[in-house]
Amino acid sequence: MIKLENKKILLIMPYFYNYEKDIKRKLEEAGAEVFLVDSNLHAHSLYNKLVMFYTKGLRDRLVFDYYEGVISKLTEDIDTVFVIKGQWMTDRVIERLRERFRAAIFKIYQWDSVSTFPDQTRLNPQFDEIYTFDPVDSEKYGWNYRPLFFKKEECQSSEDKRYDLIFLCSMHTRRMQILIKLKELAERYGKNLFGYIYVPKLQYIKEAVLKRNPLYKGAREALHFDSLPMEKTNDIYNHTRCFVDYTFPQQNGLSMRTIESVGHRCKLITNNRHILDTDFYCKENVYIYDPEDFSVPKEFIEEPYKEIPEEVYERYSLDGFLKDILGNDDLK
Structure with a gap:
């Protein structure tokens, strides 16, 4: 098991088949303090769903306000910002996270191919370390190849x-x-x-x-x-x-x-x-x-x-x- 004693990790990912709970638990077992954030904003309410899929201007504002709320509740310094997929994250959101957590290393993992989730070509370069489950995307873009996992x-x-x-x-x-x-x-x-x-x-x-x-x-x-x-x-x-x-x-x-x-x-x-x-x-x-x-x-x-x-x-x-x-x- 990895050792992450006293490390503070901001984990941003979609809530999906309890994977978020399993990842959080494993990181805590390794000694880390984990702050878990659901990136599936569209699943939070019918209003969110309508805004996220039909009005880009309102969507971007909703996303920014959501992450601003996350940041306002975190008084601790963060060592690692770990994002899985990062759907809906705008450039402005990432800039704000970097502004707030200046000492943190930013990492992202993609469990979709670029062909399925093309927005990652905009999103991924804004991170310090990029990981993908797709070997062809890894070779093409110079990202780290890392397959999925079992429990x-x-x-x-x-x-x-x-x-x-x-x-x-x-x-x-x-x-x-x-x-x-x-x-x-x-x-x-x-x-x-x-x-x-x-x-x-x-x-x-x-x-x-x-x-x-x-x-x-x-x-x-x-x-x-x-x-x-x-x-x-x-x-x-x-x-x-x-x-x-x-x-x-x-x-x-x-x-x-x-x-x-x-x-x-x-x-x-x-x-x-x-x-x-x-x-x-x-x-x-x-x-x-x-x-x-x-x-x-x-x-x-x-x-x-x-x-x-x-x-x-x-x-x-x-x-x-x-x-x-x-x-x-x-x-x-």
Whole structure:
């Protein structure tokens, strides 16, 4: 574990699947005092949502006033301002934070590609250290490459493997096509498949009922109107042989599902070829498929998982993530 004794960290990030609580707790366990700020202003009220998405002038004023309120409540000097994503942060907000916390080092981590969140090309250069989960963005812009993380306390891999294959995701036509092919493969091999696709009700009514989209019929058993709870998700992970992952062509970074396969010590079936460049890749654990011609050898599913070195495993944990980004702060 990193040592951040007596360090004061301003953590600004979106509240998302309790990741903010987990990161805050880990930093506090390392000895830091953490001031957590939610950057999802649009989620605070209906008024905020309307302002944030439809009126830029009012939005920028709302954002500035929000962070001014944060600053006014902080009487302590801050050692590190650590921002994850930084959506809605204006140049004026960053200038104000730097003015108030002159001695602090400013760090930012992006868990979206530039193609998905292009505003980061404006935002990131205003920070002292820039980290990204996207290896192509890292190479192109000279940013530090750091993949995502898993939470060790949720990874309790069991010898009882109820599922040979799982495919968990939110709705997209391409993902449904993969699921249908995966279902055919599982039936042919006699394997257990757990598929779960979250789809909003209105989208389902529009596509399945009104348009009678045949994909919805083929994947009907896996469609659900509610997201799978994290507790249930982790239980499924812990009893699974192989994760199946689909990455869109414009995404180069390793998905959270990919990193969670490392944490849960499961095999991975993915179309993201950037996994070949990782230190945890081995052909016994990872199979790369072609979305246009989906197939997976039966023996890959059946052969046992090959353990990876413990130091590699630890690097992809939340502890390893924070060590890579904040671990040198104890030297300051």
